[in-house]
Amino acid sequence: MNRSLINNASILVASDNKSDASIVQKLLSTDYPNTKTTIGLDQASNDFAQYQPEVLVLAFKELEKSERYCLGLHRKNPAIQMHSHRTVVLCNKDEVRDAYTLCREGIFDDYTLFWPMTVDSFSLPMSVHLALCAQARREDDMPTSADFATQVRRLATLEKMLTDQLAKGNKRIEAFEQAVTHATNHSSSTFENFSQRLIKGNLEDIVNVKSLDKLQLELERLKRDAFETPLHTLAQSTDPLKQWTNEFYQTNNTHLQSLRKLNTLANSIQPALLVVDDDKFQHKIINSILKEENYNLIFATKGYEVFNIVRDTRPDLMFIDVMLPDMNGIEIVKQIKASSRFAEIPILMITGESKKNIILESHKAGAADIIVKPFIHNIFLEKVKSLLENP
Incomplete structure (x- = not known):
């Protein structure tokens, strides 16, 4: 974590009292020289947009004012809502429990007991430092365990998708083989019908057969070379594909097992x-x-x-x-x-x-x-x- 980046980070102190804001600014400026102040809600929106603070310090003497101010700021400038920053709220000793609750609820990120000012002058700078460290980790944009789990859960559908696609492929292979078988039977039947008509002399007005034995030999060779052999070769062409689909899971079983284990781990992380x-x-x-x-x-x-x-x-x-x-x-x-x-x-x-x-x-x-x-x-x-x- 780069210390110089943290020390040079932009801090914005917001208040409804210029004197209070100056006190907080002076306290923080020693460690964080890039600390600015803004007074009043009307000016805050412009100042926030100008300084783009990593940490917003709410220096109001009543917690209710801080909450109302934060809500008003968000309403006034919606872009603030998605600007990555941390909010530290100052509170008095009677509001510590409420400040804690509001932080637990996600309205603020942290609180510091500040009013009246205590002897612990380092409490606020420490809160700002921790806020900046958290902000730096957030800005690193490293994937969280939830991000990882989400992606793995999506991968978990891969095995089912592969199974479904292979099943569809096998059905298409079967359909192709059935089409080849049908074509083979139809071609064989048609050619056999033609051969019988030719041998029996039903086509003597078209063909004059001089040698019946030679004709039968030629017809058998034509049937073999022109129909049976090519169609048999075509039918066999699906064998490597069927072999590939049968071997797929065996070849990739180790990877699929790893995927299943990852999915088990992912399911242990609650969305x-x-x-x-x-x-x-x-x-x-x-x-x-x-x-x-x-x-x-x-x-x-x-x-x-x-x-x-x-x-x-x-x-x-x-x-x-x-x-x-x-x-x-x-x-x-x-x-x-x-x-x-x-x-x-x-x-x-x-x-x-x-x-x-x-x-x-x-x-x-x-x-x-x-x-x-x-x-x-x-x-x-x-x-x-x-x-x-x-x-």
Whole structure:
């Protein structure tokens, strides 16, 4: 990890009080000289776009103000949501539990007890340092175990696909052989009929036979050379192909065994499913439907929680309610699909109304499918499995 890159990282301190922001900036500037401040929500959007911070420090004396500010910032500038950064929130001693909960819920990444300022002046710089380290690991964009498992699960279908294709190939070989047999029988019958008519003198107005024995010899040779031998050679031409299909699994059995073992390992890694719905009763319903499946369910109730969760966990599948209290679900889909890092994540929209415009807008935004509440158990399961297997 490059220490100079971390020390030169961009830090943005946001507050509603210029004096408070200056105190935090002074504290951080010793280790992080590229620390800027922004005051007020109106200016923050422009400053965020200009400085593109790796870490956003929320220096508000009330936690509720930090939460409201973060939501307003996301609403004001949707592009911020997909800019990769970490958020550290400052709190007072009476709000530590709430700050911890909000971080656990993915609204913020970390918190620091700061108001009133304590003797531990290094607590905040340490939080920023850890945030930058986490950000650096995130920016490395190394595949996670979930990414690996997803790709292996897709490979797991390879054996079935090969089996199906070989079965189709064998059917086509059989059909070809049947066609050759039919052609051989038909040609033999036709030629035999012609030969008998010729031998019996039924064609004496066309052919004058002087030697019946020689005619029979010539006809036998013609039958052999013109029909039987070529058709027999044609029939035998499928033998190498049949041999290849029979030997295929023996030759590749070691590789297929490795693929099966990889699939077993992949199945031990739970696919991450992010459910975004402000109705916690829906969380319980989805959890009850999927409880028997090998899924890691992550829940969010607010739209702006989604982006931190997506950046940190990169879920394998997302369920997003169309109507959320703070954001429109379709707008969230557009932001996720606009990011090259997350565009491939399949999204299943949740709605209480099957209106045509909602369906059209959801698909246009990039959603893979839509499902209407109340959920039908089997249909819900089928959609989930289908999107995980064929995102």
